[in-house]
Amino acid sequence: MNLEDNLQIKRKLLEGALLIYPTDTVYGLGAVIDNEESLKKIYEAKSRAFSSPLIALVSSVDKIEKIAHIDEKNKKMVKELAKNFWPGALTIILKKKDIVPGIMVSNGDTVGIRIPDLKISLDIIEMAGGILxxxxxxxxxxxxxxxxxxxxxxIKSRVDIVIDGGECKIGEVSTIIDLTKSIPKILRKGAISTEEIKKIIGEVEV
Known part of the structure; x- marks a missing residue:
């Protein structure tokens, strides 16, 4: 993408556009988090129930504390998981902050967060303000x-912008781990194995 493309994509995203774009795992459907109408459109585009939460892709680790609470118990685990698996195919569940709209997380109190390992993804997330x-x-x-x-x-006909990035380099969904539990719990097995995670933080539930 050239500078003109980037500026046009950024403008459309900030105006509430829906975007299909490549990530390291699979193709994503995204919108800025501070436009609830756009978030509703994501669910409509997928014909998806509002009971299934979206996740937040962020462009850098320092964006985590903008959208999620990291207590003392979790701080070391988040640091170690981020150090070993980010950018990459691991989604971490934390308690959300008020900046995350209820519609995005099925009115729950947690949010999934990930940093993808693909420059074009990171550029797009940055265009959306660092959180998508x-x-x-x-x-x-x-x-x-x-x-x-x-x-x-x-699905392409239901969005405003579609970006062709060829094949995703991993081609498998991210692993999801919930750090809000007393013992971290794997909610979805994906590209990163349970064994790899145990080596970094110890005991986990599956």
Whole structure:
């Protein structure tokens, strides 16, 4: 993407556009987090129930504390997980701050956070202010697209911007770990194994 493209994408995102873009894992469907109408449109585009939360992709570790609480118990774990797996295919669940709209997290009190390992993703997230509400770019119930070729015409027709980044280098969803539990819990197995995580933080539930 050139500078003109970047400026146009940034303007449209900040105006509330929906975007399909490549990440390191699978293609994502995203919008800025401070526009609730755009967040509603993500659910509508996917034909997805509002009971399924979105996650927040961030452009850097320092954005975490803007959207989530990190207590003393979790601080060391977050630091070690970020050091070993970010940028990369690990989503960490933490208690959310008020800046995260309820619609984005099914009116829950937690939010999933990840830093993708792909420059184009990070550039796009930065255009959105460093935080982008995201989910996989597929109609609910269909497979997550691992390449531009796997995006359906249906989902592409429901968004404002589509960026072709070819194949995703990992091509598998992120692993999700909930750090709000007394013992960290793996909520979804993905590209990073439970064994890899245990080596870094010790005991986890599956």
């Amino acid at each position: 509400a995201t989910t996989s770019a597929n109609i609910s119930g269909e497979p997550s697209p691992r390449s531009y070729a796997e995006l359906t015409d249906e």
